[in-house]
Amino acid sequence: MAGGDDHMMHGEMMPSTTTASSMGNGMNHEEMMTTHMTFFWGKNAEILFSGWPGNSTGMYVFALILIFVVSVLVEWLSHSRFIKSGTNNFVAGLLQTLMHTVRMVLAYMVMLALMSFNVGVFLVAIAGHALGFLLFASRVFRPQLPMPSYQRPSDLPPMKC
Structure with a gap:
């Protein structure tokens, strides 16, 4: 103390x-x-950086939009297929490592933003992950075609907490 x-x-x-x-x-x-060590509601929060977004309502809204978009991007990367079959294993491994690194950076940024304990940040992070999953992983927008057992649904393995 x-x-x-x-x-x-x-x-x-x-x-x-x-x-x-x-x-x-x-x-x-x-x-x-x-x-703050408990959830609170309000625009006067510090998210990711000291003094940001400050007391400005506009900057707080911008921060929420940014967190929402980053959450959607995490889901997009988690369920995307960029590496073509037949790509050299070394090149494919480097691309997969790069994609994993970018996904983890974005996921940790969302997690650090959540550590502000701001309810608005929490809600937009959950909404971003939900929308991202709906768009990129759910059956709503994907036809259910028979898929060979050797084919993966995405380039990256599922995230684990």
């Missing part, structure tokens, strides 16, 4: 509140930053 940054109440950690000037960035003592 150094400097009074962490607070205990009934044996549980409470949100940390630190004055910005004690963090050495030259802001006034009155300006406070709160780290």
